Amino acid sequence: MNAHPSRPRLAVWKFASCDGCQLSLLDCEDELLAVADRVEIALFPEASSRMEPGPYDVSLVEGSITTAHDRERIEAVRAQSGLLVTIGACATAGGIQALRNLRDVEEWKRIVYARPEWIDSLATSTPIASHVKVDYELRGCPVNKQQLLELLAALLAGRRPNLATSSVCEECKARGTSCVLVAHGTPCLGPVTQAGCGAICPAYNRGCYGCFGPKETPNAPALSDQLLAAGLPSATLRRLYRTFNAAAPAFADEAARHDGTP
Structure with missing residues (x-):
């Protein structure tokens, strides 16, 4: 149960990725402290051992879907999230690991791993939007921390975030x-x-x-x-x-x- 009902609840999730986009959020430092006063950070394993159950008002999702377990888990995340925001190239486009989509993944597993049968992996790496509804996307490898702050500030103010669309x-x-x-x-x-x-x-x-x-x-x-x-x-x-x-x-x-x- 939310101990601060006036504060929206925020969760940060990781799928297949390098954690760089979550680190961009932590790199906000002083700005993040100000945000923390306005929201309840209910789940953010990269930053805290606190693991509060949902539902969550906003979920930030880093990483692509690369396993059957990922595919099931993102549906559970979507079900308990009011707004779902994907952050970074992995979550919005499949990431650099989507290069696997161009080749035979089974062959790669045979070449790289001594026991390829132990590797549970899908043949493709796909963005979050290929599996569930996404409300906003923040691009980048890694995501720009100023865009993260703009998005959080906009959601707190009840307005649409001002995100770049030019080149x-x-x-x-x-x-x-x-x-x-x-x-x-x-x-x-x-x-x-x-x-x-x-x-x-x-x-x-x-x-x-x-x-x-x-x-x-x-x-x-x-x-x-x-x-x-x-x-x-x-x-x-x-x-x-x-x-x-x-x-x-x-x-x-x-x-x-x-x-x-x-």
């Missing part, structure tokens, strides 16, 4: 960073990647790796044509799309378009 290119312009693609010919996914990271990589003369996944209506084929025309090999182009958000439809489809090309 990383807009963030480059805002911070005065020269386009690495135009200035140096560096392969960059910025034009098709959702903003949210602050354009960190281009600020250090590196191309965007697509950590935040596809932006709204990305024109990936047009970007690919530009990169190929600039001399980027098709194999490198495929690898560019097949990283943190390999299973995000726009990136997956564009990578597949170049399968079988040299």
